[in-house]
Amino acid sequence: MRVFVxxxxxxxxxxxxxxxxAAGHRVLGxxxxxxxxxxxxxQGAEVHRGDLTDPAGLAEGARACDGVVHTAFNHDFxxxxxxxxxxxxxxQALGEALAGSAxxxxxTSGVARLAPGRLATEQDAPPVASPAYPxxxxxxxxxxxxxxxxxxxxRLAPSVxxxxxxxxxxxxxxxxxxxxxxxxxxxxxxxxxxVHVLDTxxxxxxxxxxxxxxxxxxxVAEEGVPLRDIAEAIxxxxxxxxxxxxxxxxxxxxxxxxxxxxxxxxxSSAQTQERLGWxxxxxxxxxxxxxxPR
Numbered sequence: 001m002r003v004f005v006x007x008x009x010x011x012x013x014x015x016x017x018x019x020x021x022a023a024g025h026r027v028l029g030x031x032x033x034x035x036x037x038x039x040x041x042x043q044g045a046e047v048h049r050g051d052l053t054d055p056a057g058l059a060e061g062a063r064a065c066d067g068v069v070h071t072a073f074n075h076d077f078x079x080x081x082x083x084x085x086x087x088x089x090x091x092q093a094l095g096e097a098l099a100g101s102a103x104x105x106x107x108t109s110g111v112a113r114l115a116p117g118r119l120a121t122e123q124d125a126p127p128v129a130s131p132a133y134p135x136x137x138x139x140x141x142x143x144x145x146x147x148x149x150x151x152x153x154x155r156l157a158p159s160v161x162x163x164x165x166x167x168x169x170x171x172x173x174x175x176x177x178x179x180x181x182x183x184x185x186x187x188x189x190x191x192x193x194x195v196h197v198l199d200t201x202x203x204x205x206x207x208x209x210x211x212x213x214x215x216x217x218x219x220v221a222e223e224g225v226p227l228r229d230i231a232e233a234i235x236x237x238x239x240x241x242x243x244x245x246x247x248x249x250x251x252x253x254x255x256x257x258x259x260x261x262x263x264x265x266x267x268s269s270a271q272t273q274e275r276l277g278w279x280x281x282x283x284x285x286x287x288x289x290x291x292x293p294r
Contacts, residue, residue: 001025001026001066001067001208001209002025002026002027002028002064002065002066002067003020003025003026003027003028003065003066003067003068003069003208004028004029004030004048004061004062004064004065004067004068004069004094005017005020005027005028005029005030005045005068005069005071006030006052006058006061006068006069006070006071006072006090006094007030007070007071007072007073007108008027008029008030008031008036008040008045008071009029009031009036009039009040010071010072011160011164011165011166011167011197012071012108012156012160012197012200012201013029013069013071013072014039014043014164015162015197015198015200015201016069016071016200016201016204016205017029017040017043017045018043018201019198019201019202019204019205020069020205020208021043021044021045023205025205026045026046027040027043027044027045027046028045028046028047028048028061028064028065029043029045029046029047029048030048030049030050030051030058030061030072031047031048031049031050032049032050032051037049048060048061048064052072052073052074052086052087052090053086055089055090055092055093056093058090058093058094058097059093059094059096059097060097062093062094062097062098062105063097063098065103066103067103067104067105067106067208068094068097068098068103068104068105068106069106069204069208070090070091070094070105070106070107070108071108071204072087072090073087073108074086074087077256080134080135081131081134084129084134084135084136085134087135087136087137088136088137088140091105091107091137091140091141091144092140092144095140095141095144095147095149095151098149098150098151099147099148099149101150102150103150104150104151104152104207104208104211105141105144105149105150105151105152106151106152106153106154106204106207106208106211107137107138107140107141107151107152107153107154108137108153108154108155108156109126109135109137109138109141109153109154109155109156110155110156110157110158111155111156111157111158111193111218111219111220111265111267112157112158112192112193112260112263112265113126113127113133113265114126114127114155114265114267115265115267116263116264116265117264118266119223119224119266119267119268120218120265120266120267120268121218121267121268121270121271122155122215122216122217122218122268122269122271122272123271126138126139137153138153138216141153141214142214145213145214146214148213149213150211150212150213151213151214152207152211152212152213152214152215152216152217153215153216153217154200154203154204154207154217154219155216155217155218155219155220155267156195156200156219157192157193157194157195157218157219157220157221157222157267158192158193158194158260158265159192159193159194159195159225159285160194160195160196160197160200160219161194161195161196161197161285161288161289162196162197162198162282162288163197164197165197168192168257168260169230169285169289171257172230172231172234172254172257172261173234173237173238173289175253175254175255175257176231176234176235176238176240177238177240179253180240180241181235181240181241181242181243182231182232182234182235182238182240182241182242182243183231183242183243183244183245183253183254184227184228184230184231184242184244184245184261185227185244185245185246185247185249185250185254185258185261185262186244186246186247186262187228187244188226188227188228188229188231188244189226189227189228189264190226190227190262190263190264190265191223191224191225191226191227191264191265191266192224192225192227192230192265192285193220193221193222193223193224193225193265193266193267194220194221194222194225194284194285195219195220195221195222195280196221196280196282196283196284196288198282199219199221199278199280199281199282200219202278203217203219203272203276203278206276206277206278207276210275210276211276215275217269217272217275217276218267218268218269218271218272219269219272220267220268220269220272221269221280221282221284222284222285223266223267223268223269224264224265224266224267225284225285225286227261228242229286230285230286230289233285233286233289233290234289236290237289237290247262250262
């Protein structure tokens with residue numbers, strides 16, 4: 001299968017490219033710079049130049065392939081609403097390019113906002129888009145699936161970890177270095193799901209090969225790692241004190257991460273594992289954090 005991968009040089013996308021190539025697929029990776037193009041060629045992938053601001057170019061890449069994995073998203077939270085709209089247009093363009101065929105489209109979403117305070121499953125619908133949370137990735141995929149396009153969703157855990165991670169947990173590590181303490185909020189028993197990037201890449205491949213239109217697949221290995229455990233692992237790693245912050249102190253200490261660090265968002269992947277035969281085998285989040293500083 002020749003697969004068009006957006007976000008192909010990002011943390012998750014790069015692992016997906018490696019997984020697909022190792023399984024015998026060919027990859028056409030989206031690259032917006034010469035450096036990214038060179039990195040893709042070095043992996044053994046083909047290159048399609050462009051970015052998310054060019055829906056016509058995205059459609060061209062999709063039409064040239066047997067399936068699409070869409071991992072790209074601009075994580076500049078100062079322009080979140082604009083970036084969500086750009087993502088929706090990209091998904092629409094990719095889906096339109098696959099209309100009338102059985103070629104799969106995998107869209108990326110997340111589990112963090114599905115069911116705050118209880119165990120989220122694949123059966124939970126995504127939150128309705130609103131000014132507070134304008135992302136419409138899943139809604140776009142569902143609309144395409146309703147039209148007979150083989151679109152499905154891979155939902156990422158808040159922590160996708162492994163070598164090269166630059167997501168939420170590395171931000172917490174950096175913050176602990178800057179402030180000299182590793183912190184959590186309240187009693188720290190609120191939970192984050194987690195998954196290793198290599199397990200995640202294998203899930204994308206399985207969903208590409210076996211996924212059903214309209215399906216939701218949760219990329220979750222650990223259903224909920226307590227935030228206090230994460231803070232304590234960071235404290236051990238950096239040899240800094242571990243402290244509790246009150247909910248009122250969360251924003252001032254954690255900045256834009258304050259909302260996420262305060263949330264309780266456990267999630268399950270039981271249905272995903274049953275449907276796709278996916279079994280996470282890589283180290284857990286705390287094991288990944290406990291070695292010496294990066």
